[in-house]
Structures are given as structure tokens and as C-alpha cells.
Amino acid sequence: MIRKRLAGTVFVSLVIFILLFTSGCDSLSNPFKSDETSSPSTTPPVTAAKPKPVVKSVEATTSGMGDHYFAILEITIDNRGTDGTVVVTASLTQGGVTQTNEMITNLNKDKTQVLRLTFPLKWKGGDWTQTVEVTVP
The missing domain is CATH 2.60.40.10 (Immunoglobulins)
Incomplete structure (x- = not known):
């Protein structure tokens, strides 16, 4: 009985670990994922026109x-x-x-x-x- 309980606890822990790990990997990979179709938006600095x-x-x-x-x-x-x-x-x-x-x-x-x-x-x-x-x- 103790073996079944221990095996069940290990199995449930393993399932929880796999679910947490896979969901964590997806959320971590998204911020580092680069969209190759978009380009960085850089705007030139605006300078006021002045007399010369x-x-x-x-x-x-x-x-x-x-x-x-x-x-x-x-x-x-x-x-x-x-x-x-x-x-x-x-x-x-x-x-x-x-x-x-x-x-x-x-x-x-x-x-x-x-x-x-x-x-x-x-x-x-x-x-x-x-x-x-x-x-x-």
C-alpha cells in the first residue's frame, strides 16, 4: 500500500513538474522570440530649426x-x-x-x-x- 501511495505521489509530482516546465518554457521563450518580419522603429531625433x-x-x-x-x-x-x-x-x-x-x-x-x-x-x-x-x- 505504501508503494502504491508513493508511486501515485511520484506520478502526480512528475505530471505537475512536466506541466509547469512546459508552460514555463513557453512563457520564457516568447519574450526572446524575434519576429523577423518586423523592423526596429527608430525615429531620427527632432531638432528645432534655427537661424544660421x-x-x-x-x-x-x-x-x-x-x-x-x-x-x-x-x-x-x-x-x-x-x-x-x-x-x-x-x-x-x-x-x-x-x-x-x-x-x-x-x-x-x-x-x-x-x-x-x-x-x-x-x-x-x-x-x-x-x-x-x-x-x-
């Missing part, structure tokens, strides 16, 4: 006299991108002293714009040098 400013020219002139002397930079900028805001930063160096002036402006798509930046100067003699940089915030 290019400084075409910088012309420097002076005006005034004595303590009321100014350097005027006339900056011509082409926008080769979309409409948008840019920051124009100009520096003027004379006699070892550098002054910086900034202007925030809007550029239209495919247009040329002329900006004038004025620098008050105390005449120190000699020439000055200027630099202009346009950045997109």
Missing part, C-alpha cells in the same frame, strides 16, 4: 570730437537659416583697452540685415581693432 547667421562685413567709422567721440560698427549679417533671434557681440580694442557691446535682434529667413553698434571712445591715437560674433541662443 553669417557675418558678411564689418565697416567701422568714427563720429564726434573731444570727449564725445564714437566708433560706429556697421555689421552686415546674412541669415541662411530660419527666422529667429540671435545675439550680436562686438568688441573694440584701442590703446590696450577693450569694450564690448551686445545687441539682441531677430533675423528673417534668407535675408540680409545691417546693424549699427556704437562705442563711446576717448581718443588715444592710433587705430583700433574690432571683432564681431553672432550666436544663436
Whole structure:
């Protein structure tokens, strides 16, 4: 009798083990199964269109006299991108002293714009040098 009970328990355990194992294998294999007909969906990152400013020219002139002397930079900028805001930063160096002036402006798509930046100067003699940089915030 004990042998029959032991054989029955072993048989039932074996059936339960086989059922659990086969159902477990199916559920484990599905996540790793690759569907060869589908392709991964990758979308390119979306980047906002921005202006692409290019400084075409910088012309420097002076005006005034004595303590009321100014350097005027006339900056011509082409926008080769979309409409948008840019920051124009100009520096003027004379006699070892550098002054910086900034202007925030809007550029239209495919247009040329002329900006004038004025620098008050105390005449120190000699020439000055200027630099202009346009950045997109």
C-alpha cells in the first residue's frame, strides 16, 4: 500500500513538474522570440530649426570730437537659416583697452540685415581693432 501511495505521489509530482516546465518554457521563450518580419522603429531625433547667421562685413567709422567721440560698427549679417533671434557681440580694442557691446535682434529667413553698434571712445591715437560674433541662443 505504501508503494502504491508513493508511486501515485511520484506520478502526480512528475505530471505537475512536466506541466509547469512546459508552460514555463513557453512563457520564457516568447519574450526572446524575434519576429523577423518586423523592423526596429527608430525615429531620427527632432531638432528645432534655427537661424544660421553669417557675418558678411564689418565697416567701422568714427563720429564726434573731444570727449564725445564714437566708433560706429556697421555689421552686415546674412541669415541662411530660419527666422529667429540671435545675439550680436562686438568688441573694440584701442590703446590696450577693450569694450564690448551686445545687441539682441531677430533675423528673417534668407535675408540680409545691417546693424549699427556704437562705442563711446576717448581718443588715444592710433587705430583700433574690432571683432564681431553672432550666436544663436
